[in-house]
């Protein structure tokens with residue numbers, strides 16, 4: 001029986017999902033906005049992070065909600081079970097990994113983007129113009145041509161992956177998308193300090209991580225150019241086809257910047273694609289003090305970067321910038337993209353973002369970025385970025401002033417790696433970091449430097465101040481004493 005024969009089967013007046021009570025919903029929405037602003041404003045009064053009690057973890061493990069619930073009840077559950085147990089990167093004491101702090105304009109931009117529910121895959125609408133404008137701004141920041149390709153993605157893991165795909169297609173020609181990679185012989189080059197997502201990009205692209213030459217680093221954790229030249233010569237002699245060199249602008253472990261000018265020279269001389277992983281470091285270009293350290297980044301063929309790290313835009317807001325938009329498009333556009341071009345109507349507005357990446361449906365990440373860039377301005381954002389580097393210097397000085405502590409990597413940019421010198425330093429420092437997390441006082445992370453476990457403070461949050469790094473050092477020293485590893489007194493008892 002069709003629905004026309006049985007009108008009750010698809011009732012025409014079943015109602016939509018909009019509020020039945022608009023005034024009540026509006027009042028509740030205002031409370032929710034106030035709550036999130038209170039959360040940001042009062043962040044210093046709370047612990048950085050707190051362990052999730054088992055009852056809280058279990059509290060969201062409920063049956064599929066088949067029936068309806070009041071918005072305020074769901075919000076109440078969010079306030080009790082989710083909000084207090086977030087990552088903590090809004091907090092100025094969060095110095096773990098490389099997480100941005102978020103911005104209030106970004107929060108509001110995200111809300112407005114959801115309100116208009118824009119799909120930035122394609123078609124002709126102003127949200128795409130906002131994204132295109134951010135591409136033009138980034139082309140300006142990095143000295144790329146005004147018609148460079150650019151696209152928002154989830155993060156730099158995706159942007160680096162896409163950078164590898166663009167480079168691969170540029171090296172082999174667009175037919176590689178049809179024929180695949182069998183016997184390609186392509187080889188890529190990156191340093192041992194390169195983020196693991198570059199290896200994964202090689203795996204996911206079908207090139208295979210065996211085709212990635214991992215080069216040693218010098219005493220400042222930068223790619224060893226001599227080793228790069230030797231590897232290139234060796235591979236060419238073996239009949240392979242070097243096609244890509246990945247330089248990092250701000251490595252995750254130590255904040256090192258590869259010799260980008262030299263890499264650009266070498267890539268130009270040898271016909272290689274020069275991709276820069278500038279996930280967090282690229283936006284150092286917004287600081288006149290830091291920009292000279294990134295010299296050469298503007299000569300890249302493509303740059304992967306995140307607005308959600310040093311750019312402070314709420315998650316997620318990764319970005320890929322490609323010097324030559326034709327190369328960018330060729331790696332992703334469907335062959336039909338040129339056939340279905342309308343001049344008028346909603347289906348006009350080419351080029352569409354869906355032709356510059358793997359996603360079709362795409363959210364409006366550009367809006368929270370646009371709000372953040374416009375409301376704060378690049379000068380203030382650049383100053384906030386620069387301040388994180390000053391704080392890293394301050395932290396380094398505090399570490400150097402204490403005999404109990406040892407600096408493992410000097411502050412290149414905003415990252416300091418150090419450790420407590422107590423007995424059995426690897427387990428001791430791992431324990432110190434876990435205890436700090438659970439104390440809620442500070443949240444550094446760990447990494448391995450020259451085979452030693454290091455406490456790694458990556459200062460990214462625009463809210464972090466001198467008192468926050470001082471609290472970190474004091475908490476590490478306290479933990480060292482509490483864990484019975486005071487090397488000065490020689491007391492290693494428990």
Ligand SMILES: *Cc1c(COP(=O)(O)O)cnc(C)c1O
Pocket residue numbers: 098154155156157158195197248250251252277278279280306318
């Ligand atoms: C964070 C980071 C990545 C990964 O970026 P996501 O946005 O987390 O996907 C890659 N490279 C470097 C240098 C990073 O700092």
